[in-house]
Amino acid sequence: MTGIGRRGLMGASAGLLAAPMLARAQGTPVKIGLVAVLTGPQAALGTQLRDGFQQALRHLDNRLGGRPVEVVLIDDELRPEVAVTKVRAAIERDRVDFVIGVVFSNILAAVMRPVTEANTFLISTNAGPSTFAGRGCNPFFFTTSYNNDQVHSVMGQAAQDSNYRRVFVMTPNYQAGRDAVAGFKSRFRGEVVDEVFVPLNQLDFSAELAKIAAARPDAIFTFMPGGLGVNLVRQYRQAGLANIPFLSTFTVDEATLPAQGEAALGFYSAASWAPNMPIEANQRFVRDFEAQFSYVPATYAAQAYDGAMLVDSALKRTGGSTADKDALRAALRAADFQSVRGNFRFGANHYPVQDFWLCQVARRPDGKFQTETVRKVLENSTDPYAAECRMR
Amino acid sequence: MSGTLLLVQALNGLQLGVLLFLVAAGLTLVFGVMDFINLAHGVQYMLGAYLGAHFAAIMGSFWLALPLALLGSLAIGLLLEVLVFRHLYARDHLAQVLATFGVILVLNQGVKAVWGTAPRELPVPALLDGGITIMPGLQYPVFRIAIIAAGLATAGLLWLVVERTKVGMLIRAGATNPRMVAALGVDVRRLFTLVFATGAMLAGFAGVMAAPIFSVEPGMGDTVLILAFVVIVIGGIGSIRGAFIAALLVGLIDTLGRSLMPDLMRLILDASSARQAGAAIASMLVYVAMAAVLAFRPAGLFPVRGG
Structure with missing residues (x-):
């Protein structure tokens, strides 16, 4: 008798509760653990990565998929053991929804298991080692860069x-x-x-x-x-x-x-990217990035920008929800955003299938230096390990 | 390998040695006279390079930037002396190593805060731009010749001061037996400050001279510092002459090792392992040499300190 009553009550309240819960999902911030090397000799690369991600958030009014964003900035210090400790804390204490970033492959290798085993999506915006492209590919791992x-x-x-x-x-x-x-x-x-x-x-x-x-x-x-x-x-x-x-x-x-x-x-x-690419999304990115940070962005920044745009597109598809991991994975896999590189889609191993260019250093009219595309070398290139990937 | 290439490599080794001497001279002076291990010598070299790049960017001239960077290095060196180092002279080596290591961390981070994390450049001055063709297709940059000249001049000047002047006599006496020097009524603290200022200027000078060739970046002093310690250990701590000869030795061993080792290894290994093994052994040679010197002459080639 009591059991039926409770079930009835729940059924009745489900409709009432659904609306405020959705509203709460829209209102609570989506938490991002942003991993970059910010101290030591390689800090310039991590700074590029961080600023590229921040620039994407500026373009998105500090929202991902309509939800406000809270970024937990993690300096990996280019030390795997430090990265693991800090990323674990971000997952267990801060309960981040995504771990994004990572400049160096050895850091990525260290945080791979702690993040993916917690059923949290790990999106590398730079490191793209072959280890995770072939047999070691993982349903919770994506990269917006390339295979090295x-x-x-x-x-x-x-x-x-x-x-x-x-x-x-x-x-x-x-x-x-x-x-x-x-x-x-x-x-x-x-x-x-x-x-x-x-x-x-x-x-x-x-x-x-x-x-x-x-x-x-x-x-x-x-x-x-x-x-x-x-x-x-x-x-x-x-x-x-x-x-x-x-x-x-x-x-x-x-x-x-x-x-x-x-x-x-x-x-x-x-x-796979250069600042001079004549794509509208790219020109907007480069122009606003330089206005904000007063230096020319490199691939580290561009791929982090794409990483934020990717998450934004996926969350839009799931209505802001991160609860259903399979739905979120499908939404990420769709890569339904305008990459600063133009052509961009994910292969079966969650590594991009994209064009690669020969680039050359040139001086811009304003005196600054940048790499510029010379000619396309490979089109829709899939990395050599993708065939070995059996996604489980 | 042709004879010309070997000569070119020997010249390259000499030049690296001279640059190492510029860094090691200040270190060995401070270590020898004051018995003070200054790990921060490397960051003082880095600051010299940064100040040089900074002033060159503002003034648009290497020749104006050089004296300004030297003054800046001196000022920072003296500031460090008053704030930190002065309180460490009487302490043991462990305390000195810890404190000056702290200075490395603070200054490496400070440089990042002021100038950012990206590497910076100091352009080669127009007067010393260009090169001399020393073998077909290879130019020897005039600026590197200038480094050799500057290093030799510094070595000569230091020798003159240390061996032929009254201050030099005090420095030598201080290196041998500082207590006796103090007992004879010499203001050892002032002597120390003078030596330390010279060391800081030398580090800064080395930084400015290295900046047009090397990348100016946080942490650039750390690699150089290790080599400089190897130099002063081989040369005998406190000995300018020892530092000079050891620096040339280290430069030659390092450069010739890098250019010859892979070819030598090919005599006993196949090509691809010879390249990797050769490269690995070449990078160890300097330290092997140091170990060998320490085994046979524990006080270095030119020991200074009396018993």
């Missing part, structure tokens, strides 16, 4: 298309450096004259530059992130080697160009 290997292989293809026969390769002596060489070689069919590996804390490249001059290659391929790239680019120019085409990945971009300046002029990089 793709970018290096784009440069291999570009070197192939430019008919370079002899290429000199130089990278730092660690996993990502060796991956860069492998990625480049996967599409380059010519001769690799020499492969030089340098320590990650290398200051002076004069020994290597003398080797390059002695080898007289048609072009060099290099991957020298951050300060390494600043040193190399300036010393390469000063050594009078700039007549040898400089093909690079993650070496000349808007984060390092302020320090490389004129020395990087005409040097090449590979990317």
